[in-house]
Amino acid sequence: MGNFDRSMSLAGEPPKALNTGQKLAVLMGMTGMGILILQLFNLNLGNTALWLSVAILAIFTGIIWFSQAAYAHKQKGIKNDGVWFKSISSRGVLAWMAGIALTGFYIVLYFYPEYLGLVKDGDNTGLIALFDPLSKGLSGNPASQWFVYGTMYTVAILAFGVKFIWKYRHNKYEQLRTVSVMFFQTAFAFFIPEIMARLNGDLPYYDLKNMWPLNYYNFERYRINGFIDSGSVGMTMLFFGIISIFVISPFLTYKYGKRWYCSWVCGCGGLAETAGDSFRQLSDKSKFAWKVERWVVHSVVVFVTLMTTAVIYSYLGNDTSKYWLTKTVFISGVAFILTAVFAWVMIYKREELAKDAKYGAIGYFTIIVVLIGMHFFSDSGNIFIFKAETLRSTYSFLIGSIFSGVIGTGFYPILGNRVWCRFGCPMAAVLGFQQRMFSKFRITTNGGQCISCGNCSTYCEMGIDVRAYAQKGENIVRSSCVGCGICSAVCPRGVLKLENGPEKGRINSKDVLLGNDVDLMDLVNNK
């Protein structure tokens, strides 16, 4: 066994040990989970509304109690004692068990919902039946596996959000940010779509904050039809979906960096920052991981752009007299927008891009060539041999289910809480591209105060080696930074500050830090 205690015991010595309050809280939360798990075996408990309430309340209260027991008696400040000693947060046995359980849950959720009790054309059974009363109360419809998932997801963000706020009770930025994700999850992802479904049954389920390309299915035929059929409300929502990505998001990202979305609004980010907070230190900081990240995430962007284009293309017509938006108009429009973005970056932002330019160029030309190929070598939306529908279902399977769910959340305890956001999310990549090129956001380094301790890098959930910049006195301007602010919070010397300032001088590079004599700084920095 060596020096390490790999036992699953919750005992052990402080700071690893749980105190009595924490143990009782775990018991309470697990009881709530137990009730849900029992439902999987179709145990008829009788009054479903009651048991659902008991289960959710037990889970919620258990988490809050745990937080209270963990933090309330301590001075406010950074609470990372024992993070690398605890089994759950240091890839120990508990972490693997949690990872396997979560992964299993996602596999069942996506591919075998019948095991959760989903019954087509009939009354639900098991776990899903337990959620029927709540679902009927909100939208009027029986629950689905997605309703169960959405409810638990919201409970997790709310309860662990309270924990996070408690943990960072000295830090106003962290508190506000967390209140924000809790609000957007509860209102936008949970209540509003359910209530809209009650008011207007034809409207597609729409979480308004969930924009394309994260919401990769937003422009599929059935949804477009749904929007159009729902009259002005539907058209407004469709319009909102389009300006979200083309107007609102670029504007906010310019002003505040991509954090406005990734760590203030987004649901994936919301779960990562709350339930996933205990795993942020597990992200891989190696240069190799960074390289993999850039290739993978940008490939997903190319993939989603092609897929969406192909899907929309496939249901548009050719006859200009019927509707102005024909296949030709659409494909030319997409090519035009891509060319415009590409040209703008190449002309004005070449320096920021540096050697990444050629990768960008490859990605861009791939898309353009495929688009043109699609238009001229096919007449039914095929891209050479692939059908648009095949492309869509492949994306939905590989990226939408496996990457974002099974790996993205299931592997929290092993790979860290932002695996999806970092390696997979096309939305994060698009926003990140803009953050790097065209934004006021940066993390400022405070002169020569850095002592290279590494807290910032360790606790960066996106795997950015923050210290590598801080110890050189360089600002951190990285496309992947979601602006969670934890690097700044854990810094013992007050070196890092997230801020929105003038673009000039945002990306700086210094060989000699402030503190050494001025001549030497001039000599080295202006060589």
Next chain:
Amino acid sequence: MDHIVIIGNGISGVTLARHIRKLSDKKITIISAESDYFFSRTALMYVYMGHMKFEHTQPYENWFWKKNRIDLVNGFVEKVETDAKKLVLKDGSSISYDKLVIATGSKPNKFGWPGQDLNGVQGLYSKQDLELLEKNAPNNKVCNRAVIVGGGLIGIEMAEMLRSREIPVTFLVREKSFWNGVLPAGESAMINEHILEHHIDLQLDTNLEKIISDDNGRAKAVVTDKGETIECNVVGLTAGVTPNIDFLKDSGIELGRGVKVNRFLETNVKDVFAIGDCAEQHEGIGSRRPIEAVWYTGRMMGEALAQTLCDKPRKYTPGHWFNSAKFLDVEYQTYGWVFSERSKKDNEQHFHWRHLSEKICITVAFDKDSHQFLGLNTFGIRMRHEIFDQWLTENRDIDHVMTYLRDANFDPEFYKLYEEEIVAKYNADFNKNISPKKKSWKRIFSIA
């Protein structure tokens, strides 16, 4: 081609090597007996507390050194033969050099206390010290109580570390108030309170008389000069550090407390240099001490000497003094000079503001007659280094600092701002009528 050999792989030696590599193709060898790769000494406490693993304290990945052609040797230098330009290592092997740089850092002070070499008595400086503490104080069953001797920065860090494992800690501090040789009274008093809040048994104005051994040569108690005997299993000696240069005794290199160097960081022997904690200036630069055991001065000496070794001779010329630390949960930064009551000169006057309930305060030092701004200590409010550096260079007066204090704020967004309160207190104390200006990006970034 010159072969530059650096003894010590801490921040000064490694900064030197990196900068030589940027400027030249010289052969570089770094020798260390402490660790295979460079790590951040300041982060050792976080390994014991479980915030980080040891590997996280290493700022560069292991491939970095080979890629940059910096040879790493794990060995202990026993002897320096300056005539033959040769080092003799403990294992008997030898290494020749063209230029030698001594960057061996410090070791904990021991002042001849009876029992100071017993088992269970240790300092906290090196990686080996950390490993020893893990053995001596793995938990509060093995270590029922620890006594820490010496009220400085390492002492309070060691107390924080042990408290993270809920080990009872008695903290013996010679001074009448924590670190009051450096901090003005108000700040020192605030930190006293904070230490007590963390359930550390702080014993001020108390010295160590002796450490008592059990039958196996382990420390079992300490006796203080107040006549009290405190039972304990671990004694932390944290009464400052001293240059780690014993191996140079017969080398012919001039030694004082440290390795004597001139402003070019040259020793009395040609082609031998010293940087970092172990270097001792013939005279302190400005108000700085001749030996500065500070992270960033080690780094700056490395930056300066790299220029000299690459044929662009540069003096080591540190700019305005600054530093930072963290006392448990309270962050501390200082820019310019703020002296304690014990050491301040007659012309130095202080303005002090402290929050009513939070552990937040600042002290601004200024010249009584000219009102020139001399320096600032800040606790619990982060401030911008660049801004203060400029104000010090421009010889601004304290009124200017008060007026534009908001520009210097470096706290995270949405934090409560205290400039209004601070300036109101300043106006009341000194019968002034200053109104603080709003933050200006233009002013801030014309500097940065």
